[in-house]
Amino acid sequence: MGRILVEVMPKLEILDRQGKAVIAALPRVDITAFKSVRQGKTFYLEVEGEVTEDDLVQARKAAETVLSNPNIEDVVRVEALEDDK
Numbered sequence: 001m002g003r004i005l006v007e008v009m010p011k012l013e014i015l016d017r018q019g020k021a022v023i024a025a026l027p028r029v030d031i032t033a034f035k036s037v038r039q040g041k042t043f044y045l046e047v048e049g050e051v052t053e054d055d056l057v058q059a060r061k062a063a064e065t066v067l068s069n070p071n072i073e074d075v076v077r078v079e080a081l082e083d084d085k
Contacts, residue, residue: 002051004059007077008068009040040076043067051080 010016018039047055056078063075
């Protein structure tokens, strides 16, 4: 069974409230190395057999039309994952 990874992130001009909350919380646990955090979404899509180019095209279409809101989010990655052997 093949798997496809899809990552979606808020557009840079969109306020990322979750990212702001995380960056504000980090110093409370003595983590100070980071200056900002952006939080996105990750999807794993499974297909029968090996991932084909057509599967990736369909995954990209799903990412752009269903898995993300194109007004406020960008699809930043659509790729086949290696088998977990």
